[in-house]
Amino acid sequence: MTSDIKPPKTILCPACGSPDVTAEKKERTISVPYGPAAEFLETVYTCNACGTDGDFANENDVVVNKALALSRNESAKLMLQKMTEGPGEFTLAYIERALRLPSGLLKLWKMGLLSNTALSLLRIVYTFPWLLQVSDANFQPEITSKICQSYLRRFTEDQVATIVEPVDVYPTPPAK
Numbered sequence: 001m002t003s004d005i006k007p008p009k010t011i012l013c014p015a016c017g018s019p020d021v022t023a024e025k026k027e028r029t030i031s032v033p034y035g036p037a038a039e040f041l042e043t044v045y046t047c048n049a050c051g052t053d054g055d056f057a058n059e060n061d062v063v064v065n066k067a068l069a070l071s072r073n074e075s076a077k078l079m080l081q082k083m084t085e086g087p088g089e090f091t092l093a094y095i096e097r098a099l100r101l102p103s104g105l106l107k108l109w110k111m112g113l114l115s116n117t118a119l120s121l122l123r124i125v126y127t128f129p130w131l132l133q134v135s136d137a138n139f140q141p142e143i144t145s146k147i148c149q150s151y152l153r154r155f156t157e158d159q160v161a162t163i164v165e166p167v168d169v170y171p172t173p174p175a176k
């Protein structure tokens with residue numbers, strides 16, 4: 001019978017090769033545009049021999065990507081919620097029609113089931129919701145111009161766009 005027990009993995013300092021390293025877990029957060037901050041535990045190794053520190057075991061990419069995925073999927077849900085739940089805002093069906101998307105697709109997006117291309121499109125129409133009306137009008141130049149002017153007038157009068165919120169958190173690159 002063979003044993004499945006592996007010897008404990010020895011982490012060596014990549015600079016000097018010393019096995020005398022200590023690991024520290026640090027709480028971090030990361031987010032994507034319009035997404036909430038997602039928490040993750042970053043592991044930072046420090047070599048007690050030469051002082052070098054970093055992700056010696058390449059553990060952080062996995063947890064960072066997991067946190068990014070959480071923020072990303074939640075961002076899709078939040079954008080669609082804000083676009084459709086405010087007074088006088090759009091319905092999912094309208095957005096699907098305006099963008100020529102298959103019926104029911106936005107329900108999947110709301111669950112985080114969307115490609116990066118779809119996420120880019122969603123961010124653009126969330127930031128500039130009048131583009132939905134432009135697309136709905138089949139990009140006819142005169143109508144596009146009117147929608148654009150009307151939006152810009154409203155924007156300058158109110159100093160705020162209807163559902164645009166400033167992005168206050170940009171993703172922080174993970175420490176290497």
Ligand SMILES: [Zn+2]
Nearest residue numbers: 013016047050
């Ligand atoms: Zn070292």
